[in-house]
Amino acid sequence: MMPFLLLLAPFLLAVIAAAASGVIFPAAGPWYQSLNAPSFQPPNWLFGPVWTVLYLMIAVCGARLAVQAGQGAGLAGFALGLWALQITLNALWTPTFFGAHALGAALVIIGALWLSIAALMATALQIDRLAGWLLAPYLGWVSFAAVLNWAFWRLN
Template sequence: MKTLSFFRLVVAVGLCLGVGALGSLVTTPQIPTWYAGLVKPSWNPPNWAFPIAWTTLYVLMAVALWRLWQLHAPSPERRRAIVLWGLQLALNALWSPVFFGMEAPGAALVVVVALWLAIAASIWAAARIDRIAAWLLAPYIAWVTYATTLNAAIVALN
């Protein structure tokens, strides 16, 4: 049982950090070029803050998934929570290629709003079976709320 639990934790962390790594492949080359040329609001954080925030959030997301997957017996509620968690991760993975890869902040705003809704649904579903998993996602929705306003400001300013 401990081996299965550890395996599930490694899969969850690997999945989340993998999405982060793929996003950074699209993002990093654009930071000194296209992104540097955008007009950004005065409350835009420094570039170094993003990888720190996202790495922390990905680890919290992974632990939330692990809790849902490992600590709860199969049930429709668990399945719903995990499916919604997967949906938010897919939307998370989509944002960087749209914003940075396609250089499309407007389209990325649509993605990040959908992401916010998916995170809210994930928190709701997780809270029904594991309040700790739900709370682990709270910093994520807070950050994505901020990121959504930042994305919208970039659209407005450019």
């Protein structure tokens, strides 16, 4: 039987990443407002709902992979390592971009985040197809966010 905390861990880590993103480093601060923004920047109100849904999907993916790891699925342990890597990079991006105002460093982090999500998705699809497909919107949004990060870096 899978220990409850192992199933709960992905949800707790997603909440921690979300808190680092939205509460500790709010996006709409004066520094961010002073930046030259690309024309395709979405409205600020969109980020909260999108990330709420994405964090839930990321957590469900992690919990499904934890179940597979508990049942001894071969690649599941590796997939959980990739899951931990992507949630760590996810949590690092916000303080780098909004806290340190380091647009270039944030671009490097989001590039590594994109690679980790792609690797996780490819691995998860081999273990639990639903877990893998739950990451597709996340990969799409991070792709857009990377282009947005690049545009901010280029314009500022």
